[in-house]
Amino acid sequence: MPADKNIELTISDRHASAPPKAAKKILDVAYDLFYRRGIRAIGVDEIVKRAGVTKPSLYRSFPSKDELAASYLRQYDREYWERFDEAVAAHPGDPRAQIIALLTRVGKRTQKPDYRGCGMTNAAVEYPERGHPARVVSEDNKQELRRRLRAMAAAMGAQDPDTLGDGLLLLIEGAYISGQLFGLGGPAQSVARNADLLIEASLKK
Amino acid sequence: MPADKNIELTISDRHASAPPKAAKKILDVAYDLFYRRGIRAIGVDEIVKRAGVTKPSLYRSFPSKDELAASYLRQYDREYWERFDEAVAAHPGDPRAQIIALLTRVGKRTQKPDYRGCGMTNAAVEYPERGHPARVVSEDNKQELRRRLRAMAAAMGAQDPDTLGDGLLLLIEGAYISGQLFGLGGPAQSVARNADLLIEASLKK
DNA sequence: ATGTATACGTACCGATCGGTAACATTGTCA
DNA sequence: TGACAATGTTACCGATCGGTACGTATACAT
Missing domain, CATH: 1.10.10.60 (Homeodomain-like)
Known part of the structure; x- marks a missing residue:
């Protein structure tokens, strides 16, 4: 929709x-x-x-094709955080369950036949030049994603919240990309399981 | 070079x-x-x-620009496995150390000012159509990467080698992408540390 | 010197790129 | 009815796209 x-x-x-x-x-x-x-x-x-x-x-x-592309990404951004917040709202006060819910959904989406990854990530690959209207939107989106993941890692009680938050981001971006590279049965299907293992290893004992 | x-x-x-x-x-x-x-x-x-x-x-x-692009990627492929084998050869018989050496180097490369990610990954994003000459080379490269990582995870004695191999692939791809998205100080710098944590959590006890 | 093969350059192709000027048509509200 | 805003129509712009027809320069063998 x-x-x-x-x-x-x-x-x-x-x-x-x-x-x-x-x-x-x-x-x-x-x-x-x-x-x-x-x-x-x-x-x-x-x-x-x-x-x-x-x-x-x-x-x-x-005003231009580039700005139309930026508008497309702003729309994508709204829907992105809608999905994000939906997964978060499903497990109030339990950041670990929120992450797993989030990654389970991402993993499922990556297994749909014509999955094409994250529009933000793809746009940044297409436009490496700094300052391009589309790239700016994409970079902002990723900064926000990093901020949220690090905050959630801290709320989980990770030993090193920034490292865990970044590790989760790497897994997520890896899922976006390998989802469109491998198609069905690719590595992205295991993103939630791997995130769970990583979280387990990163909590204070 | x-x-x-x-x-x-x-x-x-x-x-x-x-x-x-x-x-x-x-x-x-x-x-x-x-x-x-x-x-x-x-x-x-x-x-x-x-x-x-x-x-x-x-x-x-x-014969065409598309084939020139494919030739570029075949060249990239050769250098890719050269770097890979170099890291592997530095720690004979110790797959875990091989992986960490590999990811440490990847993490370092992602922190160079104008890092532009993996040529293979980028090409696959640029050419989503199946069968495109450039995409074919890219997909083959990734399949081989997955195969090697799973084999190395098995050699490490992982509980579930395929899952660990895929998890490492997700981290690597995440590093390639976020390296070009975030620039210096981005999440990619922690790829080796996160891989080590993931490995630790995935070994048979 | 002359044939033969190979590499290279000039000049061009039609198609498409992103973008615009000028004007006609429509629907809506006052 | 009149005014205005939104959309449509047609035709066009210069630049660039990937790709090629065709003549020329060089080298080597006979």
Whole structure:
């Protein structure tokens, strides 16, 4: 279930009704294409064609393709933390169970046939140049992920919370990547089990 | 120290001397540009310009840009296993020490200022379509990595060698990716420490 | 010197890239 | 009805994409 809330705060919050419809269709289509096939691989022509709109419509709502990509990632970011918070909320006050729930879900997603990894991670690989609009969003997302994982490791009572938090991040990123590299039956299916072992070895005795 | 052995078996092994010099320059330049800035981001025009040759020269030695990218990855593959075997050879008969040596080096490389991750991983992200020449090389490389890590986990006497091998792979891939995402001081610097903890927790007691 | 093979360069191809100018059409609310 | 905003239409821009037709330079063997 993709992009169904507001498009961009600056667009939808004008006077509480009837934001441009074209912008939403464009962003929905761009979201799907960028995620599945990559940002560089998709041209604006294909986006407008599949969205049933024209190019000027795209450039009225988004200043450039790069900014459209950044908008796609901001949308991805919202849904990312929704999923995150959902797993956390399922085990209130139990950070270890939260992590395991989170990683179990990630592991399951990576085993779906056409899994394509994390949109954030992929975008950062596609745009190595510092300061690129898409990369900025991606880096912010990862910084926040690191912050949360370290905080959760501390709440678990790890001997070295920063090391455990970073170790969990490495496992997660490894799952994102190897999920799209190996497909079904790949190493990503064991991410939760390995995280559990790592946590066990990292707690104060 | 880049690409200084043979270019392509099919080129250099013609009659044991004087293979086209242009092909080597092209592959060297392509290697550098593809790795640092991405394959899709680099056009053939830039490659031939920086190599000081012309486009027809490129297409006499390589049937297409995609195949040039595949050649780049085959070269990367050779150097990859050279580094791997080097770390292994430093600790004969001690798989755990081999892994730690390996991951210590990976962790160090990820902390270099302009670290750009694993060329194989990056190529697979850039080319999600199955069967793409570049992706095929990348997938083969990863399969082999998984095979070796599982074998080493078994040699260590892990309770569940496949799970430990896969866990190590997840940590390694996580290090490749987060190395280029976070730069200096990122989570990748702790990959060896986390691997050691994971190994400790995975051995038979 | 002349044939033959190989490597290289000039110049070009059609397609697509991201992006825009100018204008016509629609729907909505006053 | 009039005004305005959103969208559509058509046609175009210069740049770059991957790739090639075709002539030329060099080397070596006869």
